[in-house]
Amino acid sequence: MSHSAAPVRPDPAGDRHIFHSALRRQYPVxxxxxxxxxxxxxxxxxxxxxxxxxxxxxGHGIPEIAQVMQEQVGRVAFAHRGQFSNAPLQRLAALVAEMAPAGLDLFFPVCGGSEAVETAIKLAHKYHRDRGRPEKRRVIARWQSYHGNTLGALSASGFSMRRAQYASLLIDFPHIAPMYCYRCPFGTAYPACGLACANDLERIIRQEGAHTLSAFIAEPLVAAAGGAPVPPRDYFARIREICDRYDVLFISDEIVTGFGRTGRTFAIQHWDTVPDLIVVAKGMSSGYAPLAGVIVKRAIAETIRDASGLFPHGYTYGGNPVGAAVGVCVLEYLRKHxxxxxxxxxxxxxxxxxxxxxxxxxxxxxxxxxxxxxxxxxxxxxxxxxxxxxxxxxxxxxxxxxxxxxxxxxxxxxxxxxxxxxxxxxxxxxxxxxxxxxxxxxxxxxxxxxxxxxxx
Ligand SMILES: Cc1ncc(COP(=O)(O)O)c(C=O)c1O
Structure with missing residues (x-):
């Protein structure tokens, strides 16, 4: 598909009714x-x-994706998830299950990264609640991290500048030291540090009380808030061990890193560690449609199925057939090429x-x-x-x-x-x-x- 025709001149006042976050800035169109x-x-x-x-x-402008979207809109663009399943979503969930680490073979679809993080926060709590531990509700995260801008996701985010204006609205989620070898927060260096930054998770769990904590969330490589620092070889194995010891779920935030960005399907695979939940967005649809979700360990879903049988949560557009069809096409494109x-x-x-x-x-x-x-x-x-x-x-x-x-x-x-x-x-x-x-x-x-x- 070529768009090399002469560019359309924008209306200089065309942004007049758009509420941009930076209200004084002029954007190219x-x-x-x-x-x-x-x-x-x-x-x-x-x-x-x-x-x-x-x-x-x-990449931008891939004709196959445009064609798939057009065909799906022509067939059916929307059917509510409370009334119907749909074939593209079935295919997408099956593909995700094939690509995900063993045991994580259920996919809860939403439309954006922050929605996916909100879903994971609620799901972690719901899992503990259905096991008779309703006090386990708070999520531990790291300073210098970013998990999204909705209030739950921002509460988890250790990104001071994005939190500052809204601090009074946030939930009291605890934060541990970042993994940041270039400027070690403990003033030491790997391996002599003994993984002090990972051990900080145990310190905070003991301090806050494991009975109040549902999950730990981390980006394998911190993106916007950290500039992609790479954790040492055994960092996530230690994190996994601590989470298991204290009955805290491990959520890998792969919203940036998921579906190949770091050269493995999921970045956490570089550390041979299997999380309980993986949140994905961005690259999953490569930007062609708002598509995101949570990849869930089957054992977690089965616990809820056998207890209350219900995860009362979701968004209107979650699992819509157009987004799902795009997701299938993008993941198949990744594989084919x-x-x-x-x-x-x-x-x-x-x-x-x-x-x-x-x-x-x-x-x-x-x-x-x-x-x-x-x-x-x-x-x-x-x-x-x-x-x-x-x-x-x-x-x-x-x-x-x-x-x-x-x-x-x-x-x-x-x-x-x-x-x-x-x-x-x-x-x-x-x-x-x-x-x-x-x-x-x-x-x-x-x-x-x-x-x-x-x-x-
Ligand atoms: C690691 C990470 N998690 C969560 C999010 C939030 O995703 P969204 O902006 O789609 O809500 C982002 C967005 O940049 C992110 O980088």
Whole structure:
């Protein structure tokens, strides 16, 4: 499908009735997307090196998906989940069960990552409740993490800047130390640390009381709130052990990492650990439809089936046939084109090339796995001192890159919730070596220009 026709000029006042989060900002208007590129209505081309927000795993503008959506809308676009099941959803759940770790073969469909996290929070509580432990309701999470913007998901998120304005609305979920070897919160280093950051889970469980705690939630690689730090080899095995010891479920938040982003189907598989629940979204539909869900260990669902028989929860659009049909098409596309294997292979090349950016004085760390990479910026490499957050260094990098036609995703607060700038790269899995070279070249120019302004 080609959209190379002359761009449509946008109405300069066209956003007048849109309530954007940044109320004073002017946005370019998107025209179309193709492969790894997006085009705005002024005809400017952007290399989408972050899949929007780590969403677009298979690339933009794939005709098969458009066709499947059109066919499904023509057949039936909506049938309520309280009245009907549907064939695309049956196929999607079966595919997810095939791809998920053994034992996790049930799929609860919703429409967005935050909805998936809310569902997991309620499901964990409901499981304990049906086992006669109704006090187990609170979820433990980590500082410098992000699990979504709805109130339950934000309560779990250890992302100070997103919590700050709404703190009074949040639930009292406890948080433990982040896994962050570049700036170890315990002032030590792996392996001498003895996994102090994982052991912090046991400390908080004992302090808060296991009888009040339902689950622990973590992103295998923290994305927006952490810039993709990679946990040590035995980190998640220790987490699993502690969760089991205290009857606390382990929720792997794979909303960014799920379905191949890190070169394995689920990132937690890098640590040979099996969670109880996996929350997925983003890459599952690659952005073609709002689609997300919770992948559930069968034993958990069976406990509820044999007790109350009911999980009273759900959203109107959860499991709708159009979203499900898109999900099936995306997952089949991943398999047909062996894109997860490709993410692993291209990931090695991406990290090799990104390592060359370490020559820049503001690059403190380059990290990640597969096609998820983070670059953390520092004002002083020797002391690892971050930029003063009011200067907005990370955002300046993103703006410079965007001006050059390169999209990377900004992140802040990785140091202590407030200071710390990084950018994330999460390109479509179809990215070529040449496009990776172009992205790294543009980042190189971007850093030279930004450092001239900030470090001179
Ligand atoms: C790890 C993680 N969890 C949850 C969410 C929330 O997903 P959504 O924005 O679809 O509600 C996000 C979104 O960026 C995320 O990165």
């Amino acid at each position: 998107i025209s179309h997307g193709e492969g790894c590129y997006l085009y705005d209505t002024d005809g400017k081309r952007y290399l989408d090196a972050c899949g929007g927000a780590m969403v677009v795993n298979i 062996q894109l997860i294997e490709r993410a692993a292979e291209m990931g090695v090349y991406l990290h090799e090339r990104l390592a060359t950016l370490r020559v820049h004085p503001s690059v403190g760390d380059v990290r990640g796995l597969g096609l998820l990479a983070g670059i953390e910026f520092v004002r002083d490499r020797a002391t690892k001192a971050p930029f003063d957050p009011v200067t907005g260094y990370g955002l300046a990098v993103v703006q410079e890159a965007t001006r050059r036609g390169l999209l990377v995703y900004p992140g802040t607060g990785s140091v202590d919730g407030v200071a710390g700038d990084h950018v994330l790269l999460a390109p479509p899995f179809i990215i070529t070596r040449e496009q990776i070279d172009t992205a790294v070249g543009l980042l190189d120019e971007t850093l030279i220009a930004t450092e001239q302004r900030y470090l001179a």
